[in-house]
Amino acid sequence: MVYVGHFAAAVAACHVTAQVLLRSRWTWHLPRAALVCWQAIGLAFGLSAIGLALSAGLSPYAQGTGTALRRFTGDLVGGQLPADLRLHHLALVAIGLGVAAVLLGSTAHSLLTALRSQRRHRDLLDLVARDDPAAPGALVLDHPTAAAYCLPGMRPRVVVSAGTLNLLGRAELAAVLSHERAHAEERHDLVLLPFTALRRALPWLAWVRAAQDAVALLIEMRADDAARQLHDDAPLAAALRRFADAPPRVAPVGALGLADRHLDARLQRLNDAARPPRLRGATTLGVAGLLLALPICLFLS
């Protein structure tokens, strides 16, 4: 039962760390470190949730979860299960494997859905988008509404609409294009994917929803930072403000309201010249690393 206790503690620790991370503001100054923390927490949570049910089901073996799982598989193939392994133990093992299947299935589903819509989007772009000397290295869509985005992939494309070309000045546009190129180069779509999958699998878990939201914001902040390395802060802030103010805006629902809050947070951060709180970042990184090491060690035991 000691392994069950450890996995339960790991699940609880993931939950608590996620809560702390959701409330922290140092993450805004060190988005890359925060993103690493979130990846570790997400993975640790998935592994621990699988391990919790598995280790409870395999408790009759009184051995490390990894060893017990190997022996269980051997016994199952040989058709000779230990006498004290009852039906409810088998049910728990099945639940553990089920959780693994749901998490992996959800990840695969999210990935395939994204790949499919990316391919469709790319096919259409190839037919209707045009090059424009005003936006070097980007494709332009002839539409009056402002939009700027990156289509990720092996050969990523940065796209802006004609509305964006009208909305932004030259320096502002350059900052936005750098921002989008950072998304493409650092594969931010893949950074967000596990959380999209986790949210799809566990839509009722509030912190998972909040985590996906937080990671989506951190990705934007990281791309903002990449743009700031090449350009001044001012044009980026101006571009953000123009997107935020592009009138008229009606009280938005769902995703749109979210985007507005994100814009405000990103603007606020650009104006805040505080020194990055490296100590807190490093501490949280350490905690997240330990969190991930715990279920991995338990599975290897």
Next chain:
Amino acid sequence: MRLGDLERAVMDVLWDRSPSAAGGLTVREVADVLAERELAYTTVMTVLDRLAGKGMVEREREGRAWNYRPAASREAYIAQLMLDALDLAGGAEPEPGRSAALVRFARSMSGPEAEVLRSALTDEAADRRR
């Protein structure tokens, strides 16, 4: 010439010529418009075949030849891309995987604009059924 460029050139022909030719264009007619590119008849046929496979063009048999026409207007495709870009493709609650397909700079879209884009798409769909 890359295949993507060819597809684009063929679509441009269909978009620019189709309204006058009500039934669409045959492979021969498309090849004639693209005469200066000196494309083989079979090349044009292959490209049209691929486009039909992707759902970009529709074809109809007329006598012994196939007639091709665009499945939707250029504007409708741009509207579709914009709906993706502004994360409005799935309505109020887009499918997470689909929404995650793109990484956006910011989502700034007013209600009326969203409605205009959506209705442009629905009109186009209605035209196609007719």
